[in-house]
Each structure stands twice: as structure tokens, then as C-alpha cells.
Amino acid sequence: MKFAFIRAHRVEFGIRGMCRVLRGHFFGFYAWLKDPLSHRAQEDAGQTELIR
Secondary structure, rough: OOOHHHHHOOOOOOOHHHHHHHHOOOOHHHHHHHHOOOOOHHHHHHHHHHOO
16 A cells, blocks of 8 residues: 555655555565565455455
8 A cells, every 4th residue: 555655645745755654675676566466455356366
């Protein structure tokens, strides 16, 4: 949720500054941009598709 906020407001504010204020790490933000769904969320989505 923090990273979604940072992504939405990165034009207005600096990424490092927002990470500092929101207590997130900018390396984590860039990793999240690359793959926003966790491994568990990906598995859950796959299982949901199998059930359907």
C-alpha cells in the first residue's frame, strides 16, 4: 500500500523522501515496481483460476 502511494505521487515528491517518511526502503519500492504481487498472491491467483 505504501508503494502504491509512492508510485501515484512520484511526480510530485521524491521517491527517497517518501520512502523515508513512510518508513519504506527505496530498494523495496523498485523491486515492487518490477513485481508488485508477492509470491503468495501469485499462488492465490493461480489457485482461484483453477477453481473457476
